[in-house]
Amino acid sequence: MTELRIAIVGFGKIARDQHVGAIAATAGATLAAVASRNASLPGVPHFATIEELLEKGPPIDAVSLCTPPQVRRAQAAAALAAGKHVMLEKPPGTGVAELDPLIAMAEEAKRTLFATWHSRYAPAVEPARAWLLTQRIKSVHINWKEDVRVWHPGQGWIWEPGGLGVFDPGINALSILTRILPRPVFVTAAELAFPANCQAPIAANLTLSDIGGLPVTAEFDFRQTGPQSWDILVETDQGRMTLSGGGRRMAIDGETVAEAPDQEYRELYGRFVKLTATGARDVDLAPLRLVADAFLLGRRNIVEPFVD
Incomplete structure (x- = not known):
């Protein structure tokens, strides 16, 4: 089974506390890089921005966006345009309508877009x-x-x-x-x-x-x-x-x-690996619509x- 090479974009508290360990515990997934202006992980290639990651980074298949929601739309669009699968931390964006173009991009590119609700x-x-x-x-x-x-x-x-x-x-x-x-x-x-x-x-x-x-x-x-x-x-x-x-x-x-015991993020990454195997999408916006x-x-x- 080919490993899904994932880059975490945004390396704050939730990425450190949950995402790193969950990727390590998920069969078929590996952490290939980190993109963050303010933090890095020893032994993992580091880049300041997603643009630098996509241009100069090691080969990756997917990005997990853990940045604040105000900047995720543009980052997701850049990753999809580069042919990467995209996992969005919750909330998936700052508004409901901004997700529609991303869904369309993912469908056209036959790439996974996963709006997570851990x-x-x-x-x-x-x-x-x-x-x-x-x-x-x-x-x-x-x-x-x-x-x-x-x-x-x-x-x-x-x-x-x-x-x-x-x-x-x-x-x-x-x-x-x-x-x-x-x-x-x-x-x-x-x-x-x-x-x-x-x-x-x-x-x-x-x-x-x-x-x-x-x-x-x-x-x-x-x-x-x-x-x-x-x-x-x-x-x-x-x-x-x-x-x-x-x-x-x-x-x-x-x-x-x-x-x-809590295994929410391990379950999320297991789901992400399965979705990317076929390029399927999972974007339920019901919670965001209520907000x-x-x-x-x-x-x-x-x-x-x-x-x-």
Whole structure:
């Protein structure tokens, strides 16, 4: 089996913490280069930009874009134009429409474009989806709260236009929601809390529904200290299902029925390797559309400035 030679573009916290180890643990994948202005990896060829990588770098088959979302569209276009497969960290871009030209480019070039949602690969997500298919769902509530200073220290891009603010983690919850529910949901109202010195929200409350009127609510907050909260509660006619730990544990009425260690990024790269074998594409934009609609419908409230 030929190894898929992958270059990581953007070598920040998520690339170091998750992508490097996941590539090393994935059969059929190898890390061939890194492109980053500010960081490198010992023993791996390094280039400052994706342009330099594509022009002067070693032979590669694919790029994994881990840069801030504001610059990913242009980088993905450059990689596709050079005949490379492309994996996009979440969110896949700063807007929904900018993905359409990339999908068209990938189709024309017969190359893979993979918009990843790592939380969908948490071990309890598929068991939850299967169980909910057999239930009458009565309501859903998402409680997704974490400390931005722990997870995004010094990352000013997250507060700029396109950085998403609290929706950077919140979109993980929405990616799970859109996977486990049997019918599509849509946003009906939103309250967004913007720090006075930021262009992206630090907290958000969403109201959603499906075509049948299912009540869905979500609370996102970047100001949580102490224990972090990544929970989805689903009330059904057969009891309450709880997905906790970002999708790692599933319980029915408090009794654990599915739990396993985190292998989300290893699963992502396994999927990427399979997609590239045939040049197939996997670009589900449902979570990003929900975020876009939250911004479109959201009532904006100004709160105290954020100081990192």
